[in-house]
Amino acid sequence: MQYVISILGILVVLFFAWLASSNRKEIKFKPIIIMLVIQILLSLLLLNTEVGLVIIKGVAAVFSRLLEFASEGVSFVFGGIANEGESPFFLTVLLPIVFISVLIGILQHLKILPFLMKGIGLLLSKINGMGKLESYNAVASLMVGQSEVFITLKKQLGMLSNQRLYTLCASAMSTVSMSIVGAYMTMLEPKYVVTALVLNLFGGFIIATIINPYTVDPQEDILEIQEQEKQSFFEMLGEYILDGFKVAIIVGAMLIGFIALMAAFNYVFELLFNVSFQTILGYIFAPIAFLMGIPFSEAVSAGAIMATKLLTNEFVAMLDLSGGNYHFSERTMGILSVFLVSFANFSSIGIIVGAVKSLNEKQGNAVARFGLKLLYGATLVSILSSIIVSFVL
Template identity: 30%
Template sequence: MQVAIGLVGMVTIFAIAILLSNNRSAINLRTISTAFLIQAAIAALILFVPAGGLVLDKVVKGVQTVINYGNDGIAFVFGSNLQATLGFTIAFNVLPVIVFFAALMSVLYYLGVMQRVVGVFGGWLHKLLNTSHAESVSAVSNIFVGHTDAPLVVKPYLAGMTQSELFAVMTGGCATIAGAVMMGYAQMGVELKYLITASFMAAPGALMMAKIMMPETEPHDERPHTELVDEADAPVNIFEAIGNGAMTGMHVAMAVGAMLIAFVGLIYLLNGVLTGIGGWFGFEGLTLQWLLGHAFSPIAFLLGVPWAEATQAGSLIGQKLVINEFYAYVSFVEIKDSLSPYTQLVVTFALCGFSNLASIAILLGGLGAIAPSRRHDIARLGLRAVIGGTLVNLMNASLAGFFFSLQ
């Protein structure tokens, strides 16, 4: 039954995307079907094929070792007995890891490692999907860096991109999370294996969803481009790369911390108001989480989540869309152990993306600064990109649940 409901969920997601398409007759079935097969193959390889799962387990173990090295840096600055004294805290156990991994990614880009990885995988997607080289490389870049940094890979091409290409770049940014932030989620207790799988699935998934909602109808530039930044902006040595990455990570960590303080406080305020209003009518449990849970529970159910857990899962999906994914993951970790393994998997995949309403402003500010001439297009396409990214995350969750059920 769970498998059947999951299949209905996939069909529903496709139907929504097609209904939102601005040119259904121009949809390239080869691109869509190939992208979906790649997306499904990644899920099957990790969640259904034992050998694939074992390989990723080794990768996760290696990544966890790297995280431990980052924790050594945290202990050096804040003291090794900090957790024993204060317990686990986001401020000291999660946010500093973002700084460490941002610096590490900066070094890997300085050494040219990430450019080669992005270029190879982006080239494969370009050939397999018949999408442009620029949008394919940008989609792969989003696996490793944030949705304001990934477009730097194709910065020289943004101004001349077609509407479909620009939309694909924006959708790819909304459908993924930054590698450094991913490590922060892992520190909180979110399953790193699922986060990595979801991020890789999102690259072909975002191109698929973008080409359904806004198919290509214009000629595009096919020149390859795999540089992260212009030479003038590149660090002069590895020490500057480390410093630049650390500063970038610090800005991200501070922004996340400030956002959590503001949002959590305001949500408690809103819940206080809602509880008071509900009390007037004899309903004591009225909260934002309750409202979101009931609004999004049908979506969770279509992903195969048992109806008994659909309200909890739906609330988390709603929090991710209305607030942001970091807050949703914090809420998820608090109730994770009370959910079934299937629901834990589906929720982890469904939340793994930047697709929330605040991303519209982030895209306009970040991407608009890189390509000022496209600000009007970015503003016009922002909401559609968030919807597209959300559909990618839901499709990832549905596919993951499908193969998990077949085990």
């Protein structure tokens, strides 16, 4: 029965993507099938094999050590602020983003990241049936973030059709930045975070291929990456340190606002209707949770967390999942964890529109017009990744 529901879930996701397709006759089914098979095989590898266990443990160990290094700097500046035995979220989860941001800056400066992004992107373009630009952008979004990736494509933004622009933005919203992966691993099991990163990469191509099908002219498929301005090593360090700190502050501010707002909504709804706002959202999203492979008995609570992520952001939902009074099974925890690892929420529309508009106002306005369609597609990617994982858990 478990597999029947998962297969039904995949078909429903693909059907909803098909409903929103801009050109159903041009959908390429062969790469879609290939990428679905790749997703299932990668899930099996990462979650159900000894090799996968070694990979996950290796990645988790690397990020664990990086967080230890980061805590040295945080303790030096903020040591003594927290009570003994306490671990404030801002100090232990958000501020380490500064150190991870610095490492990304160093890898960029040494040309290691651009080499990896180009190489992996070229390999992906042979599988997904899309152009080199789209494939590069998906990998770059994962490594440098949904805002910063557009800076590397500044030269080409003005020449892109709306179709190609949609695919680039959809990739940016479907993935997450490596700079905050360490923060996710403090709230969710690392194996689900790593698995989600890989699955979302392919899921983004699958959904974009259906919603936004087109054929790239090989002569137009030229990848021109904007080189960063020449900086000394220490200029670069200073810039990435400040960028990382800005991200930590922005995420912290958003958490304060969204969590407070959610508490206020819950209070008002309980006062007026004797039921919390999140519970109502849970009933609305429960059918989706069930299609993702979550049992009926847990579907409403799971649906509430899914809705929280969509309306606020993934951090709020992860905190709710890890710190809430839930009694989910291990399988449900895995499915939900994978769903939460993406930037698919309403605030991301503004972030992506702002990033593109700052580089090219005309293209930024175009992104604003299909912003809701972007969120629709990115949410389908998260649901698809969760369903794929439900096959192997």
